Amino acid sequence: MKTVIVVHGGPWAIPDMLAEASVAGVKNAVQAGDVILKNGGTATDAVEKATWTLKNCNISCAGHGAVLNIDGEVELDSIIMDGETLATGAVTSVRNITNSVSLARAVMEKVCFSSQIHIGIPVANDLVTELERKDWEQSNSYPDGVKNHDTVGAVALDSLGNVACATSTGGIRNKMVGRVGDSPIIGSGGYADNRSGAVSCTGHGESILKVTLARLILFHMEQVSVEAAMSGRRCYMGERVKGCGGAIVVSSTGDWAASFTTPRMAWASIKEDVLHYGLNPKEDFTEITGSLDDR
């Protein structure tokens, strides 16, 4: 089966000075996930790797440099889901691990553990960056409307026909301490089922939660095309709860889409050696990736 991977770096009003780096970040992440798929890796491996790469690109910083809560602290939420078994792992309010999707995966696979050290995930002492501290000091509302959330996500279809999704976020700047957004909630921030496909959502968590957006998109995908399901559900969230955001999706037959209602969202996909990417509404640039599997 032909493999597919789609990633996004978060929907928000990305300023021009960060536009190029945001696109480079998602292209890099989708290529990292694609290499895994081309070498026979699983969809779960690919989405974990892609989100890990996004988090470390210094643009989509849903890890080190994540938005701060009202007390000026980082609290990360993440989910990962395997569409073959419907196994899911999720974590909330993580304060000292950069790649919280890997922690979510450990929850999914090991179910129970007593210490992060035993599962080999590095602990980071301080995820707060000077830049985010400065932005946080200048913002006093929730959300602040400029860079109010920093979610990253990935969905993939592997060569065995299995799908997976991963979503990770610092949430929304100035959120209450301990707030849990949509990202770690099964069916809202993400969902994966081999019988339909995989979705990763991003945007205003309270709105996404109200409409269980990820599951809603998949439910409609079972009846109409990927594109129609995406645009219909995006409009539904806007009309029903006035929420904005975005989503990426791959179907179990390899169709995919990326969609958003914010001014910008950096996204990229690779299917059959063709890399698609965009930042502004309706943008879809293509490049041939060729020999990436030689990496």
Ligand code: GLY
């Ligand atoms: N979508 C991220 C959040 O609201 O927490």
